[in-house]
Amino acid sequence: MDNQDIRKAGLKVTLPRIKILGLLENNSQRHVSAEDVYKMLLDNGEEIGLATVYRVLTQFETAGLVTRHNFEGGHAVFELDRGGHHDHMVCVVCGKVEEFIDTTIEKRQREIAKEHGFEMVDHSLIIYGHCGNPKCKVGY
Amino acid sequence: MDNQDIRKAGLKVTLPRIKILGLLENNSQRHVSAEDVYKMLLDNGEEIGLATVYRVLTQFETAGLVTRHNFEGGHAVFELDRGGHHDHMVCVVCGKVEEFIDTTIEKRQREIAKEHGFEMVDHSLIIYGHCGNPKCKVGY
DNA sequence: CTTGCAATGAAAAAGATTCTCATCATCATT
C-alpha cells in the first residue's frame, strides 16, 4: 500500500493523499471518520483541509483502497482495505469495533439474494452489543 | 396498533401522533424517511411540522412502535414494527426494499457475538444488489 | 371547567458532507 496505489487509481500523487493514506496505514484504530482523519493529521502538525479529506476518502473508496461503513451515529467511518472482506461488531457502550468473517453467513446471504431475484453486489452486517469490558456490561 | 399504543408508551394522544401512526399503517411503502412522512402528510392536506415528525418518530422508536434503519444514503428510514424482526435487501438502482429472515444467519450471529465476548442486543443486515426488474440489471 | 405539564411548530442551530472557485502542484512533454 504505497504511492503506486494512488497512481494506479488514476490519481495524482499529492501530499494530502500521501498523508491520508499514511495515516490510515499507521493509525491504531482501523475505523476512522473523515473528521477523525482531519483532526489526527492536524494534531500531527500536518496541514490539510477538511474538504480535501472528504474528497480523497471518497476517491480512495471509488478506487477500492478504502471501505466506507455506515455505523449508527449519522457519520461514515472508513478503513483501509487490506484484502479480505469482513463484517463488524460494535460495542454500544464504548464503541469498540471487532471484525469477523463467517463463511456460513456469507454463503446464506448469496443464496437468499438469489432466492429473491437479486444479484448481490455488497452487504453490510453489523452486530451491536455489549463488549467484554466489565464497564460495558448491562447494569454497570 | 391504535391510540392505546400511544398511550401505553406514556405519550399523550395528540393529533400529530395519530396522523403519523396512521400514515405508517396505511402507506404502501413500509420504509419511509422523516421527510417522506412529512411530505406525504402535507400532500394529504394534513398540517404538521417537520420537527414534530422527527420528534415523534424517535419517540415511537423508543417506545418500540417503529424501527429505524440506517440504509446507505445519509438519511434514516422508519417502519412500523409489526411483531417479527427481519432483515433487508435493497436494490442499488431503484431503491426497492425486500424483507427476509433467515434462522441460520440469526443463529450464527448470536454464536459469533458470544465467541467474541459480546452480548448481542441488536444487529443490522442489509444486502445490496440489483433487483429482478430488467431496468435494474447490470448494463442496462 | 380548571389547570399543570406535555406537545407543537417555526425558526434557529448543529452536525456531516459537498460544492465553488481562485490558487497551486503534479507530471508529461519539451
Next chain:
DNA sequence: AATGATGATGAGAATCTTTTTCATTGCAAG
C-alpha cells in the same frame, strides 16, 4: 530543468439531515 495543461487543494459557502429553542397550544387528571 523549464513549460504548460490539467488536476488538486483549501477556505468558505452551501446543502442536507436532524436537533434544539422557546413561545404558544392542547391533552387529560382532578
